[in-house]
Amino acid sequence: MKHDISLTVNGDTYHLSVEPWRTLNEVLREDLNLTGTKLGCGSGDCGACTVMVDGKSVSSCLTLAVEMDGRQILTVEGLAPSGETLHPIQEAFIEKGAIQCGFCTPGMELSALNLLKTNPSPSDAQIRSAISGNLCRCTGYNKIVDAIAEAGRRIKHPSKARR
Amino acid sequence: MPAARFDYIAPTTVEAAVAALVEGGRDTRVMAGGTDLLVKIRHRMLSPKRILSLKQIAGLDAITVDKKNGLTIGATALLADVAAHKGIHRYYPTVAEAAGGTANVQVRNMGTVVGNLCNASPSADNAPTLMAMGAIVDIAGPTGCRSMALDQFFQGPGLTALKPGEIVTAIRVPPPAAGSGTAYHSLSQRGKLDCSAVGVGTLVVLKADRCKDARIIVGACAPVPMRTQAAEKMLIGKKMTDTLIRQAARTASEETSPITDVRASAPYRWKMVSVLVIRALTDARKMAVRKQ
Numbered sequence: 001m002k003h004d005i006s007l008t009v010n011g012d013t014y015h016l017s018v019e020p021w022r023t024l025n026e027v028l029r030e031d032l033n034l035t036g037t038k039l040g041c042g043s044g045d046c047g048a049c050t051v052m053v054d055g056k057s058v059s060s061c062l063t064l065a066v067e068m069d070g071r072q073i074l075t076v077e078g079l080a081p082s083g084e085t086l087h088p089i090q091e092a093f094i095e096k097g098a099i100q101c102g103f104c105t106p107g108m109e110l111s112a113l114n115l116l117k118t119n120p121s122p123s124d125a126q127i128r129s130a131i132s133g134n135l136c137r138c139t140g141y142n143k144i145v146d147a148i149a150e151a152g153r154r155i156k157h158p159s160k161a162r163r
Numbered sequence: 164m165p166a167a168r169f170d171y172i173a174p175t176t177v178e179a180a181v182a183a184l185v186e187g188g189r190d191t192r193v194m195a196g197g198t199d200l201l202v203k204i205r206h207r208m209l210s211p212k213r214i215l216s217l218k219q220i221a222g223l224d225a226i227t228v229d230k231k232n233g234l235t236i237g238a239t240a241l242l243a244d245v246a247a248h249k250g251i252h253r254y255y256p257t258v259a260e261a262a263g264g265t266a267n268v269q270v271r272n273m274g275t276v277v278g279n280l281c282n283a284s285p286s287a288d289n290a291p292t293l294m295a296m297g298a299i300v301d302i303a304g305p306t307g308c309r310s311m312a313l314d315q316f317f318q319g320p321g322l323t324a325l326k327p328g329e330i331v332t333a334i335r336v337p338p339p340a341a342g343s344g345t346a347y348h349s350l351s352q353r354g355k356l357d358c359s360a361v362g363v364g365t366l367v368v369l370k371a372d373r374c375k376d377a378r379i380i381v382g383a384c385a386p387v388p389m390r391t392q393a394a395e396k397m398l399i400g401k402k403m404t405d406t407l408i409r410q411a412a413r414t415a416s417e418e419t420s421p422i423t424d425v426r427a428s429a430p431y432r433w434k435m436v437s438v439l440v441i442r443a444l445t446d447a448r449k450m451a452v453r454k455q
Contacts, residue, residue, distance in 0.1 A: 001170065020171030020214070023201075043202040044270050045356065056243070056272040062201050063273065066171050067218065111268060132356050133267025 005069040009034065010078030018065040025049045025060035027068075028075060036076040036106050040135070047134030050107035051075050057114035059133075076106035079113070088154035089113060089147075098147035100138035107134050112148045120152040167204050169211055173219040177303045177332055183215055185305050185328040191215050193330055195239050196274035198266070199282045223332065228254055234336040242271040242279070242289075255336060256450075257345040257364070261292045264349065267356045277331050280316070283323045284358070286383035286426075290317070291364025292347045294388060295378040298336045304329035314380075317387035342375070343368045344450030346443040349382070350435055352426065359383050360427035363415075363439040367403065367447040369455060374398045379411070379440060384419035384432050391415035394440070403448050412440035 002017045009032060018027060028034045028051070040048030042061045049061040052074040079087040089109050092098070099105050108131060115122055115130035122130065127148045128141075136144060174180040184191055190212035194200045197216075203209045217223055217239050224239040228250030236245055245251060246263030262276055265288045279289045280300070290313070298313040305328040313334065316324050325331070339345075349362035362382030368375040377398040382388045394415035401407055421432035 003171065019168075021166050021168050042205055044198055044266070044273075047267070047269060050269055057269050058272050059198075059269045062198050062270075064171065064197065064201070064214075067173075067216065114268060130268060132353075133269045 003066045003069075005066060007065075007068045007071055007073060009073045010075060010081060016065075020064065020066050022065045023061055024051065024053075024063040024065050024068055024073070027065040028060060028073075034075050034077050038103055038106060040103070045133075045135070046104075047107040047111060047131075048104055050110045050134065052110055052114065055117070057110055074110070074113075076109055079109060087113075088158070089116070089151040092147040092151035092154060093144075096143050096147035096150055098140060098143040100136075100140050104134055104136045104138075108136070108144055112151060115148070116152050116155055120156040122149070122152060124149070167207070167210055169204070170213040171216065172213060173216040175219050175221065177220060177223070177330065180215060180217060180220065180330055181303055181305055181328055184330065187213050187215070188327065193217065193281075195278035195281075196241070196270075198270045198274040199278065217330070226251070230338060232335075233338040234258065236276050236334050236336075238277040238330070238332050239275055240277070242266070242274050242276055243268075245276050246271060254339065255296070255345075257292045257347050258289075258296070258336065261289050261347045261364070264288055264347075277334055280313070280334065281323060281325070281331055283317050283319070283321050283387070285317075285320055285385060285387055286358045286360075286362060287388065288347075288349060288359055288362060288382070290388040291362050291380035291382045292345060293334060293336060293364075294380045294390065295345060295364040295366040296336050296339065297366075297378075298334050300331055301333040301335060302329050303332050308332075310335075314390060319386045339454075340368050340376070342370055342451055342455040344447040344452070344454060346446035346450065348439045348443045348446075350427075350439065358426060361421075361432050361435045361439055362388075363436065363443045365440070365443040365447045367398070367444065367451045369403065369448070369451040372402050374401055374403045377444075379415050379444070381415060381419050381436055381440075383426070384421035384436055389419065391418040391440075393418055398444075403444075405445075408441055408444045408448075411444065412437045415440045 038048035040046035044059045051060045192211040223237045225237045242262045251259045347364045349359040351357045364380045366378040377395045379391045394411040397411045416436040421429045423429045
């Protein structure tokens with residue numbers, strides 16, 4: 001039996017009818033064509049599918065779409081809604097060379113946002129702990145940690161950030 | 164491989180949930196956060212016809228800290244909320260620490276403490292501390308409500324004392340006694356995210372420098388998180404010296420029955436039980452001195 005749900009993704013509200021076994025990841029990618037959110041392991045280990053639900057980072061592969069009725073979802077596409085100006089986290093990832101193949105990047109950036117919204121000046125250890133649920137197969141962790149620290153500085157002092 | 168198919172219901176009261184579970188029988192599985200259940204379904208370890216979500220039951224996610232009644236963690240309270248709760252930090256710091264050390268950020272934002280217990284994994288990170296603190300499980304079922312000690316709840320890997328139609332509604336921890344200290348230490352290959360290869364939770368109650376009460380619970384080294392009672396007995400009534408702690412740690416290690424698996428070998432686990440018991444008892448003693 002299908003369930004009718006209304007969910008808001010990156011500010012747009014969608015009314016959908018979903019089968020109970022479908023995940024938020026499938027609905028985002030297949031129904032809404034928001035393919036920025038990736039699917040990696042499908043078991044909550046790799047973090048490639050990370051999105052924010054009501055301001056908290058979750059694995060979209062382990063979230064049933066039927067439970068998203070009335071929820072606010074943010075995906076990587078919503079970090080830069082205009083498509084022209086990037087989010088400070090995205091700018092920092094580019095500047096620090098924190099992107100190699102790019103598959104982990106959407107999840108890494110949302111985990112970074114989840115950390116920086118409450119702690120814009122994290123220590124390296126806090127950053128590493130915050131991304132412990134995000135795997136980078138290119139193993140570019142050092143640059144990702146640098147980028148998240150830089151993004152924190154940009155969020156805290158937007159005018160002082162280096163261009 | 165096509166996705167496993169199932170129906171989904173989300174009753175709004177505990178009574179309705181119990182009734183649906185009785186009617187659905189073995190084909191219906193209870194879900195709180197879903198971080199274990201959905202993985203098991205995807206890996207074809209379980210194939211329920213229907214998932215019964217507890218998330219629509221109002222008040223089941225409550226966390227209350229009360230000087231007289233102690234701590235209550237509702238069935239759908241998130242690991243992240245337990246880890247960040249100010250009252251838990253103040254009065255039950257090790258409970259917050261164990262919840263905050265479970266899995267990763269995303270899983271803690273979805274998964275629950277009670278769900279971690281109900282999966283009855285021998286390595287469940289939240290079990291040793293709660294068992295050491297004398298936690299009680301509140302259960303609702305077709306014949307009414309009952310409560311039982313958490314150390315009676317685990318029956319084997321993946322097995323609990325729950326009868327058909329029963330649901331855990333909350334876990335309760337009594338107020339800590341004066342002069343009590345707790346600690347949890349665990350080891351895993353990655354240090355974060357993955358299941359613990361060994362976990363040790365301890366409680367120590369001191370009066371002056373004498374040990375009035377002690378609990379040592381070892382996770383992932385037996386079919387269930389286990390109390391090492393011989394080691395506990397060595398401490399009670401005595402002055403808690405470093406030498407005595409070392410002796411108790413050796414005894415605790417001898418009481419466990421670890422296996423060799425992907426996470427660690429049995430000989431390594433035996434050695435590490437001893438090391439972690441020393442660390443956890445030393446930390447618990449330190450906290451107990453402070454709380455006297």
